Amino acid sequence: MASEVAQQSTGSVFAAPAHPAVPAGWAGRLRPLLIKLLPVAAAAAALGVQLAVPNQQTFAVNEQYATLLKVVLALNVLFCALSLVSGRLGPWLKDNAPLAAAGLALLTVWDLITLKFGLLPLPYFPGPDKVLAALTEDWKLIFTSAFYSLRLLVTGYLFGALAGLITGTLMGWSRRWHYWVSPVMKGIGPIPATAWIPLAMVIFPTSFQASASLVALAVWFPVTVMTGSGIANVRNAFFEVARTLGAGERFLIFRVAIPAAFPTIFVGLFMGLGASFLVLIVAEMIGVKAGLGWYISWVQGWAEYSKVYACLFVISLIFSGVIGLLFKIRDRVLVWQKGLIKW
Amino acid sequence: MVTAVGNTLKVAPEQSGAISVNGVRRIFLNTQGEETVALDRVNLEIQPGELVSLLGPSGCGKSTLLRIIAGLDRPDEGTICLDDTPITGPHHERGLVFQDPTLFSWLTVRGNVAFGLKARGILKEKGDEVDEFIRLVGLEKFGNAYPHQLSGGMAQRVALARALVNHPKVLLLDEPLGALDAFTRMQMQDEILRIWEDRGTTMIFVTHDVDEAIYMSDRIIVMTPRPGKIQEVIEVRLARPRARNHPDFFMLRSKILEILHFAGEITENYYL
Numbered sequence: 001m002a003s004e005v006a007q008q009s010t011g012s013v014f015a016a017p018a019h020p021a022v023p024a025g026w027a028g029r030l031r032p033l034l035i036k037l038l039p040v041a042a043a044a045a046a047l048g049v050q051l052a053v054p055n056q057q058t059f060a061v062n063e064q065y066a067t068l069l070k071v072v073l074a075l076n077v078l079f080c081a082l083s084l085v086s087g088r089l090g091p092w093l094k095d096n097a098p099l100a101a102a103g104l105a106l107l108t109v110w111d112l113i114t115l116k117f118g119l120l121p122l123p124y125f126p127g128p129d130k131v132l133a134a135l136t137e138d139w140k141l142i143f144t145s146a147f148y149s150l151r152l153l154v155t156g157y158l159f160g161a162l163a164g165l166i167t168g169t170l171m172g173w174s175r176r177w178h179y180w181v182s183p184v185m186k187g188i189g190p191i192p193a194t195a196w197i198p199l200a201m202v203i204f205p206t207s208f209q210a211s212a213s214l215v216a217l218a219v220w221f222p223v224t225v226m227t228g229s230g231i232a233n234v235r236n237a238f239f240e241v242a243r244t245l246g247a248g249e250r251f252l253i254f255r256v257a258i259p260a261a262f263p264t265i266f267v268g269l270f271m272g273l274g275a276s277f278l279v280l281i282v283a284e285m286i287g288v289k290a291g292l293g294w295y296i297s298w299v300q301g302w303a304e305y306s307k308v309y310a311c312l313f314v315i316s317l318i319f320s321g322v323i324g325l326l327f328k329i330r331d332r333v334l335v336w337q338k339g340l341i342k343w
Numbered sequence: 344m345v346t347a348v349g350n351t352l353k354v355a356p357e358q359s360g361a362i363s364v365n366g367v368r369r370i371f372l373n374t375q376g377e378e379t380v381a382l383d384r385v386n387l388e389i390q391p392g393e394l395v396s397l398l399g400p401s402g403c404g405k406s407t408l409l410r411i412i413a414g415l416d417r418p419d420e421g422t423i424c425l426d427d428t429p430i431t432g433p434h435h436e437r438g439l440v441f442q443d444p445t446l447f448s449w450l451t452v453r454g455n456v457a458f459g460l461k462a463r464g465i466l467k468e469k470g471d472e473v474d475e476f477i478r479l480v481g482l483e484k485f486g487n488a489y490p491h492q493l494s495g496g497m498a499q500r501v502a503l504a505r506a507l508v509n510h511p512k513v514l515l516l517d518e519p520l521g522a523l524d525a526f527t528r529m530q531m532q533d534e535i536l537r538i539w540e541d542r543g544t545t546m547i548f549v550t551h552d553v554d555e556a557i558y559m560s561d562r563i564i565v566m567t568p569r570p571g572k573i574q575e576v577i578e579v580r581l582a583r584p585r586a587r588n589h590p591d592f593f594m595l596r597s598k599i600l601e602i603l604h605f606a607g608e609i610t611e612n613y614y615l
Contacts, residue, residue: 235445237443237445238445238447240413240415240433240439241439241441242447242462243415243432243433244413244414244415244433244435244437244506244515245435245438245458245459245462245505245506245509246435246459246462246509247458247462248462251461255461259447259449259450260447260448262449336448336449336450336489338489
């Protein structure tokens with residue numbers, strides 16, 4: 001140790017100006033370890049608070065939460081230990097440790113202001129233990145609802161996106177289509193799709209068809225607008241070169257216009273996805289007798305707010321998963337942009 | 344930097360075509376409705392396998408004439424024929440390379456070169472030629488690269504290969520080297536000449552660089568603006584490969600500059 005310190009101090013005469021930010025000695029080596037230990041400390045604190053601080057909200061306290069925290073603590077200890085051995089896990093843990101620690105700290109704060117000190121009124125603000133209990137108690141119904149929601153979402157989104165791609169391409173490609181379709185689009189597009197709910201319920205035979213059409217309508221508008229403007233703005237030189245290479249009109253549309261416009265089209269697909277989530281949940285709350293939106297309004301009727309939170313948690317998981325999937329598809333399709341734009 | 348010298352194709356040389364331009368007139372209207380005569384009764388015969396330059400200052404109609412030959416623009420009067428067949432629109436028999444390579448940014452080098460074959464539905468039969476033409480322009484190591492990963496010279500080579508894969512009877516080049524630096528430019532001039540000698544394709548080469556025109560062409564069509572018309576046709580009777588520093592090269596250069604009124608004036612007591 002002494003020789004190492006000596007080496008470093010002699011080395012620093014020459015090398016210090018190159019890395020002035022790295023603190024020398026034991027503090028520099030200890031810092032990464034401390035960062036990796038942060039989630040372990042946070043998990044231990046959360047568990048400590050849960051076990052040691054007396055409960056104010058004594059109604060239906062759930063023991064599963066303490067068990068979950070024990071598992072989380074054990075996992076964090078395990079990760080931390082593994083990161084000391086494995087070379088690849090170390091940097092990953094160092095990157096994500098502060099975030100995990102902050103998440104656990106938030107959980108602890110939540111636990112404190114609800115279950116422990118009773119600062120917020122029940123049943124509207126249950127503690128984390130009750131939300132976990134709702135999730136484990138009602139998971140069958142929640143997952144059935146999630147399945148119905150996803151079925152509706154996928155059906156509506158695919159139809160809406162396809163319709164938007166078709167009308168958008170026609171509008172961007174042909175002046176005549178633009179002339180006739182754009183007033184329709186300008187008139188209907190800005191109406192929030194949810195405003196159609198009363199009509200849709202009458203027009204379509206089943207509430208599933210009605211909601212799927214509304215989701216489709218909500219997706220159709222942004223996809224049409226972005227596809228249309230994306231295709232209309234493709235460089236004319238691309239088409240000229242393609243025509244001298246022997247491309248016919250179909251080839252120009254499918255192999256030049258659409259691929260060239262895809263970065264813009266993707267923005268429309270993304271905006272449409274956000275709109276579809278909104279319409280989906282609202283339509284289920286009002287008309288459809290299944291799905292996550294229905295579940296929320298159903299449990300709200302029973303004042304089971306812990307289940308509302310549980311459902312919100314599941315919605316967040318599913319929808320961010322769907323968005324993640326769309327971005328994965330984009331990364332695949334737009335691989336040619338890598339290095340061209342900030343990724 | 345890629346240097347590809349001496350790559351030749353296994354594919355047979357081209358069936359090169361003749362172009363005849365008869366009394367072509369093209370008028371553009373500006374926003375105030377005033378007429379600008381871009382081309383005024385242009386007549387031109389280009390022999391099969393010939394390399395001809397259209398040379399002149401901007402606004403002389405050289406690019407307009409090339410676009411009309413490519414079929415991307417229509418003349419208001421007159422006709423253009425390829426081997427006695429009137430030209431009515433773009434066709435893969437007449438390949439085109441712009442100053443901007445205009446590579447399809449979503450396709451790899453191989454995808455760009457294969458584009459013409461795919462568009463014509465003959466990629467299956469002729470797919471082997473894609474790699475042949477990529478090799479011809481010396482980019483065999485870059486087949487899977489995307490356009491933004493290429494330098495300007497490399498991108499222009501891809502554009503050349505993309506046009507050549509269709510076996511055009513005529514290759515139209517619209518200031519293809521205008522955006523390159525002086526040295527890459529001279530290198531690419533040799534590259535195009537090598538391909539021309541290997542393939543025997545008729546080439547029409549638009550440029551505003553006098554040296555480039557003399558170095559490359561069999562004939563130089565000197566054009567002047569307002570109205571755009573052919574001022575003079577100059578045959579370049581210099582042996583190939585040409586030397587940019589030969590006295591006859593300079594003679595020709597000063598002759599062309601005089602035609603274009605850019606030579607300047609030699610005063611008494613010229614040396615200071």
